[in-house]
Amino acid sequence: MAEEVKLFGKWISPFSRRIEVALKLKGVEYEYIEEDLFNKSPALLNYNPVHKKIPVLVHNGKPIAESLVIMEYIDETWKHNPILPIDPFEKAMARFWAKFIDDKFWAIWPAVKKAMTSSGEKEREEGIEEAQLHLNTLETQLKEKKFFGGERLGFVEISASLIIWIVVSQEVMGVEILTQEKFPALHKLTQKFVDDDVFKQCVPPWEPMVAYFKAQLGVLAASK
Amino acid sequence: MAEEEVKLFGTWASPVSRRIEVALKLKGVQYEYIEEDLTNKSPALLNYNPVNKQIPVLVHNGKPVAESLVIIEYIDETWKHNPILPADPYERAMARFWAKYIDEKFWPAAMKIVVAKGEEQKGEIDEIQQQMKNLEGELKEKKFFGGESLGFLDIAANIIIWLVVAQEALGMDQILNEEKLPVLYGWLQRLLDDAVIKECVPPKDRHLDLCKVKFGSSIASK
Numbered sequence: 001m002a003e004e005v006k007l008f009g010k011w012i013s014p015f016s017r018r019i020e021v022a023l024k025l026k027g028v029e030y031e032y033i034e035e036d037l038f039n040k041s042p043a044l045l046n047y048n049p050v051h052k053k054i055p056v057l058v059h060n061g062k063p064i065a066e067s068l069v070i071m072e073y074i075d076e077t078w079k080h081n082p083i084l085p086i087d088p089f090e091k092a093m094a095r096f097w098a099k100f101i102d103d104k105f106w107a108i109w110p111a112v113k114k115a116m117t118s119s120g121e122k123e124r125e126e127g128i129e130e131a132q133l134h135l136n137t138l139e140t141q142l143k144e145k146k147f148f149g150g151e152r153l154g155f156v157e158i159s160a161s162l163i164i165w166i167v168v169s170q171e172v173m174g175v176e177i178l179t180q181e182k183f184p185a186l187h188k189l190t191q192k193f194v195d196d197d198v199f200k201q202c203v204p205p206w207e208p209m210v211a212y213f214k215a216q217l218g219v220l221a222a223s224k
Numbered sequence: 225m226a227e228e229e230v231k232l233f234g235t236w237a238s239p240v241s242r243r244i245e246v247a248l249k250l251k252g253v254q255y256e257y258i259e260e261d262l263t264n265k266s267p268a269l270l271n272y273n274p275v276n277k278q279i280p281v282l283v284h285n286g287k288p289v290a291e292s293l294v295i296i297e298y299i300d301e302t303w304k305h306n307p308i309l310p311a312d313p314y315e316r317a318m319a320r321f322w323a324k325y326i327d328e329k330f331w332p333a334a335m336k337i338v339v340a341k342g343e344e345q346k347g348e349i350d351e352i353q354q355q356m357k358n359l360e361g362e363l364k365e366k367k368f369f370g371g372e373s374l375g376f377l378d379i380a381a382n383i384i385i386w387l388v389v390a391q392e393a394l395g396m397d398q399i400l401n402e403e404k405l406p407v408l409y410g411w412l413q414r415l416l417d418d419a420v421i422k423e424c425v426p427p428k429d430r431h432l433d434l435c436k437v438k439f440g441s442s443i444a445s446k
Contacts, residue, residue: 050325050358064317066324076313088301089287095294100275141275 005030006058008044010037011204012212014162015067016055020202021158022071026078068098071155084155098159101138105162108134112166116173117220124175131166131177135186138163142185153196161193164203172213230255231283233269235262237426237434239383240292241280245424246379247296251303293323296379309376319369322362323380330355334387338394338439349399356400360407367414374418384412385425393435 007023007030009016023030035044035054047063048056056063057070059077064070075083085091108131115127138160163178167190170177180187193199204212232248232255234241248255260269260279272288273281281288282295289298300308309316333352340348362377363369369377384400391398402409415421425431 059314062314064314064321066321069317069320069324072320073313073317076316088298089284089289091301092289092294092298095297096289096291099291099294137275 003029004058004060006033007031008033008035008041008047008056008058009054010035012209013054014165017202017204018067018158018161019055019057019070019074021161021198022074022083024198024201025081025083026074027081028074028078068095068102068159071158075155082154083158094155097141097156100141101156101159101162104134104138108166112169112177113217113220115177116169116175116217128175128177132182135166135178135183139183139186142189153192153199157189157192160189161199161202164190164193168209169213169217172210173217228254229283229285231258232256233258233260233266233272233281233283234279235260237431238279239386242424242426243292243379243382244280244282244295244299246374246382246420247299247308249420249423250306250308250374251299252306253299253303293320293327293380296376300376306373308370308374308379310370318362319376322359322369322377325355325358326377326380326383330359331383334383334390337387337399338390338396338435353399353404356405356408360405363407363411368411374415374420378415382415382421382424384408385416385421388412389428389431390435390439393432394439 005023005028007016007019009019009032011034020032033041033043035041037054040052044054044056045052047058048054048065051065053065055067055070056065057073058064059073064073071083084094111127111130111134113127115124115131118124118127163186166178178186193203230248230253232241232244234244234257236259245257258266258268260266262279265277269279269281270277272283273279273290276290278290280292280295281290282298283289284298284302289295296308309319330352333348333355337345337348337352359381369375369381388398388400400409400412426434
């Protein structure tokens with residue numbers, strides 16, 4: 001029976017890229033549809049009327065939204081190469097840490113943007129401090145826990161790949177936030193992503209990513 | 225066979241804590257309940273959930289699990305009878321999607337309503353009624369979101385009861401009324417009537433008093 005798998009995403013979105021990692025790890029063929037978030041397609045709005053966001057996975061006509069929900073769906077539908085652990089307790093830990101990462105990201109990213117786009121020295125320092133505070137929680141957990149940062153790149157690691165976006169944007173804007181000195185474990189994890197055969201296919205292309213951040217963050221900075 | 229040791233750290237008035245009690249009772253799992261004072265958290269709680277320092281925390285044979293929806297899935301996967309989540313992956317995804325929606329969109333909106341005033345409040349009410357309409361779409365003709373019996377989304381949606389009580393405490397017109405949201409209203413009545421849910425809601429009088437204290441000051445300043 002023919003499987004029809006479509007992914008509505010955006011090239012620069014870490015949440016969209018997560019789904020591509022999951023699909024590639026499972027060797028699932030899919031059609032990718034790039035969305036323009038300023039001009040969302042009728043298809044996207046039809047498939048995700050509640051949030052109107054990417055990523056959306058459509059499997060044999062049935063849509064699923066929310067990246068962590070999609071990842072679990074992929075893992076339960078294509079059972080080989082498991083993404084989540086089998087043991088219920090380890091699975092619970094994986095779900096806890098993936099949620100933690102997402103919750104922290106929404107605290108970290110605004111702080112990062114503030115650090116990168118504020119003209120005032122004080123504001124910039126505040127942004128950096130705030131971002132580092134949240135990153136520190138991740139760093140500590142990465143160092144201590146066996147549920148995060150193991151040899152296998154699973155559910156938690158796929159979720160954590162969004163730290164690449166912080167690393168790239170700070171290089172672009174010349175602001176030091178996620179330094180190797182302060183965050184050795186997170187840095188090591190970033191390197192692991194870059195080296196991994198599947199992950200490296202799912203990181204946005206370098207030059208366009210740099211240009212994108214320069215444009216986005218530059219606009220924010222100029223408007224202040 | 226080794227004895228199962230199940231402990232739940234929670235608080236009497238917390239909807240997310242009560243969710244766990246529902247799940248454990250649906251499975252018929254014996255557990256020890258520890259009431260936490262959130263202004264004076266026990267060393268045990270801080271030890272079991274050092275990351276968030278929050279309830280609920282389930283401790284099963286010494287191993288702690290935090291985050292209510294994560295805990296419910298753990299319970300479902302550990303005690304496999306009377307399933308809480310559906311078997312089909314797509315239906316599971318829908319249950320998870322809507323449970324997340326309730327926690328991340330509905331609940332913050334509900335909290336805004338009880339403290340907002342005037343035009344702002346009206347805007348928030350419109351917003352939340354739209355959200356509830358979305359939920360109705362998921363319920364359709366079913367008795368519960370889980371079908372004939374309570375499922376994952378019904379347990380997550382217990383939090384709607386808390387909004388109803390808060391509105392009652394503040395003398396507000398109920399947002400979830402039969403006229404505007406007949407399908408969800410019907411579901412709510414069945415939920416409130418369910419034997420397990422009834423054991424897992426705060427005592428009404430105490431809950432009303434708590435809401436008056438918590439949200440009442442915003443009314444007083446109108």
